[in-house]
Amino acid sequence: MLSVPFLEDLLRRWFRPQTFDDPVDRLNYFLTASILAFFAIMVSAKQYVGTPIQCWVPMEFKGGWEEYAEDYCFIQNTFFVPFEKQIPENFDDRQEAEIGYYQWVPIVLALQAVMFFIPNWIWKRLHCQSGIDLDTVVNEARALRGCRPSVREQDSTKLKEYISDCLGVHENYRPIRFGCIRIGKNLGSYVTTLYLFVKFLYLVNICLQFYILNSFLGNNYTLWGFEAIKDLFAGQEWKDSAVFPRVTLCDFKVRRLANIHRYTVQCVLMINMFNEKIYLFIWFWFLFVAISTILNFIYCCFQFIPAYSRENNIKTLLKHLVSPTNHIEFKKSIRYFTHDALKPDGCLVLRFLEGHAGAIVAREIAHKLYEDYITNQATRHRNMVGNNDYGDNLINRKPSGNSKLEVPSFPYDDRKLTEPLMQLEYGFQDPTKPKDI
Template sequence: MHFLTSVLKSIEPRVDDDFVDRLNYYYTTGVIIMMAILVSAKQYAGHPIECWVPAQFTKAMEQYAENYCWIQNTYWVPFDDFIPQQIDDREERQIGYYQWVPFVLAIEALMFYVPTSVWRFMNAQSGINVLGVLELATDPRNIEPQNRLYTVNVLSRHIDDALRYQREYSRRERSVYLWAFVRIGKLYGAYVTLIYCFVKSLYFVNVFGQFFLLNRFLASESTAFLGAGVIMNLLQGIEWQNSGVFPRVTLCDFDIRVLGNLHRHTVQCVLVINMFTEKIFLFLWLWFLILAFLTFANLLYWMLTVLIPSLRVAFIKRALDMSDAPPDSKKDWKHLSNFVDHYLRPDGVFLLRMVSNHTGNMLCNELIFSLWTRYREMHKMPKAAVLVDSVDTLNKQQTMANERSSFGPSTPTGEGGEPPASRSTTPLSNAGKVFTTPKNFSTPPPPPSMTRQAAKPIKEPPLTSARPRRKQKGSDDEVVQMQFV
């Protein structure tokens, strides 16, 4: 039971892909598995074939004939044609696919799941925790401003560390012979991007290959291409009696030894299972056609938007234009290309596009501006200096909270006069599942709204004369400070 639960859990969709990926490996796989179960139930729990046998056959002989014809294959001859006399001519007309329909459907479902397995395995070797970044970015509690700032700070730290590691890797390995796909991607900062585009290509190749698999497995001599032939027959009013595609009535030959002599019997059988098989594979053919167009368009979209430098720069510039950029940062637009090409590189832009697709523009724009601020500070400070947090709003809020607590501010109350419950420091979760911060993340201290701080005791000053000072304009409650002399 635990193994089955783990298998089902591994099939569940994750956030480190897009909707077209889930159409391929999740929804299509689920539909094909359901169809395989339906056909299997009809075959092994029902009566997939019924044969018209001579009157002298007993019930056991009838059951034997039906089982033999189901296993040994049947052949189709139009009602207006004569039954061929030669055994070889009959064997050329045999229909041998109906027994294997559930197994072929299971293989198709497995083929649709292979690309996402490749993506998850190779993505784990990238050094960029794509799944962790997107799970943290899509947490529903990020709708609160302080939590969103905290999330942006955590994500910008992790992305900055991962991109710095890739840049150091490229400097170390520049003179080494690049023989592997992985090393090429890491050298040029496009490992995750190339892997994702490669997986997209696998999805398209898989869908395109499904057409040839169906045609090879099911098509007859009268149809050049299975789905197109069936649709044309339906539009022209050609029934299965004339087309031979998924025939309901077939013939079967079997020999019975009686007193040392062989007696050949030819019986007419009804393949009830072909009524279901025709509808199932016609639906799959049409669905694969739609899925092939969607997958190909999605592959072109990612290749153009992530691999073309001008489109990468345009995406980052548009995000910075919509962010709360300070006025002096407009002077640094000339360094934007260097920021995109040498700091973010393709993997950074790919990760930011994934965040934008899953969370919208607000959090993504703040994250891009945070990375842009880190880049500007990194080029203004010495190499040995430590990067300063791009999101200094958290520090300002912490300072203001400490100033208020030093003067003993009154505790805000909620409904009923009780203090409102502060947010727990439990790691963020996604859809009810606890999300633990990945090891690669260097988590900064959480914002004041996520922690419960103990109030510091106020030290009583000596009773001396005092003179009032002017009010500080920076505080919200206009606290009047007293300077004791």
Template sequence: MFGLPYLGKYINSVVKEQPVADSVDWLNYYVTAVMLATFSVCISAKQYFGSPIQCWMPKEFSGGWEKYSENYCFINNIYRVPINDPIPQDLDEREDKLSYYRWVPIVLALQSMAFFLPNYLWSMLHKQTAVNPRSVVNEIRKCKALCGKEREVEVNALASYISDVIDVFNPRYRKELARSGWNATILYLFVKFLYLVNIVGQLLILDRFLGGTYLSWGFETIVDVAQGKTWQESEIFPRVILCDFTVRRLANLQRYTIQCVIMMNMINEKLYLFLYIWFLLVAVFTICNFFYYFFILCFPYFRTTFVHLNINKSSKDWQSTSSRDFRRFVHDYLRPDGVLLLQFVRQHVGGRVTYDLVNELLRIFKGKQGVSVESSPETPKGYRGNNYKKNISEHEPGTYKSTNYGPGGLYPNYPGAPNESSDLDYIDGGSTLPMSQSEERTPMRSIASHPQGSSPRSFPQEDTPRSFLSGVGPRLIDRNGRTPSAPVNEYSTLPPKTSV
């Protein structure tokens, strides 16, 4: 483009539709920005390379004087006087009342940059968030062209990746913004707010730039056109103006007042009327879009409603999920960043793939939380069974994973102790050994330390797994005072310690 290396590639990379932006964002940073840049280039070509102004010269002016006068009047003092009014004699009343048109191309270019700036900020910063929506959306886009088993495999793989990313939203880290599940949401809402401030601010700046009557002029002009009235010349965009300049003739200074016509104001008038209507429409869309995202991301009820509308109601995972578990899935698992990610997926891929992705995420969530484990009334509260081994890393090493923390947990004969059919797990250093009824249980004696010369203290018989890890429950020793590496098949008594 323009013969400059890499310029065309750069422009295409920064102005194309982004995978992590919605249609209103695209309307702001792409459509409006490109439109303003195009207007700026066209008006610049006419203004700086054409004939923006033409003046009616006195008879004695030659061709050189005519060119000089037009250039002088274009860059210096001009003013408007109605055709039926006399020219004021007071020079102070002939101040430069109309100077904005010289800056129209530059102002349009600055406006274009202002519309593009929020998207540039979002493109640079969203990659630093924990979610990184761009990579997810780029991968999920590949699923649109797939079908059947291939799409299912791709969606499941992507759901596993998203689940791993969401795992950083651990409750213990929510005081840290980077792991709170809010950092991408806060950044995106801030960008939305910048779009809103930009469009409202541009309307107010244009009103000031065009003399303080732009907003009322636009409304009145639209009403006149709608009523079929003749388009009349306005004070904001006059076509015929007057210009004063002084010519030095020998030792005398001679003042001239000439009449000029600015053809560009005919174009500027139509251009700014179009921008008035366009900015109002973009402002309405941007305001509605900002509050839409604000509500679905910041209010739990609307987050739940959004995810509920994007899930397959006929799936078994959904039908077996209680309302309480579904709220936990939305608020504690997905968090606002996960909901924002699903919004991008639906925006760029569609509802079908979004349904599959949400259902797979729900299945993963239920598997991690042990929601699908069926418990009976006799099952202790908090019991997860063997299915809970997936979350074994959440517990500290050496923890006895049972909600029965009383003596019954150690002594089977104590009231409230778990029966032999209980599926108990012993944990040590992240390892888990399930107990099954088919495993042979070997009685062992637990010996506690005792004073010298006293007889050993005997404890009630305890059921022990065939392989028992050290560091869990009471200390087990054999008759030689050693911790057995294999089951001991008989009771033994350790003789009292003797002093050396």
């Protein structure tokens, strides 16, 4: 099979599912864009290769005259008048009934496909600036599923270290202040904010698609899908829709010996048989995409913006560590781990790992990150307050095969011990009451 190497490589690189998204993202930028592109190609083939229009011309029109009339009517638009109504004598009234969209259907469908892809293009271009290579993280996590236990332990540790380094790469950056609002990568919410913004772009795009269709096809398209289905369920025959009429009229002029003759011919727009079925499918498909996108946007906002939602997600991943004896300390440590170490971006990375590599891999990586955080905090606290016994049992612990991580007794309730660390890290802001994004 012959192909254009550059074009084939470009399409393969840009129009393929990504490794850092969710099913609703793929529904928008990949599946819907592919469907619209397919329809654009199909209509183009019928329109420019086949016979999109045929007209009933006067008897004196022979050969080239008939082709001229059909080509002229296809290019210069036709107008629709139902058979039960008289053809208007006023040419201004005829212009108001003109149908001029059918020539542009392939181009508009192609542009709509590009519009569905634009939010994903923005996501791909901007998320890389966060310092977290989500593509590498997800692919490496996927590779862990088929590794031998010895190799898996080593590779998961490397992946944990890479994620930990990425999450802390912007800690020394200063945030930008706009009044009481702080914006910056060091806040740990750059990727999450960008991801929610892209979700919002998908929502804006699908609403804009209905506006484009109504402007392109006419205001009758708004509820046309429901009306068509209602007729089918009522047992009525498929009507000759005013949105996609199959039989139209066309006015054109012919100059003969310095005299101008005006003709009105009746034409059959066979291309509208395809357009009608295509846009009926598109109407219900866009409705499905709109509902899915709205629900997904609301769900993601509730999952990633409130602090308690992020805590609950991490608790779910690390619930195998909790026991009746360490329940209270575990809850405290998870709160600090979520908002001090992971931050919103780390929680989002773990959600991507869970969605693409599976819950087992995500739980394993979260466990290692949590274990590192507990160990580092124990060492740091001991050095700051001089409590040599604090954390020794964790630092010197030799984990066995199936042993659970021991959650040490956190001295965070003692204000005398925690005040120096809180002044240094939080500027007297209590991290046990984390703010939302």
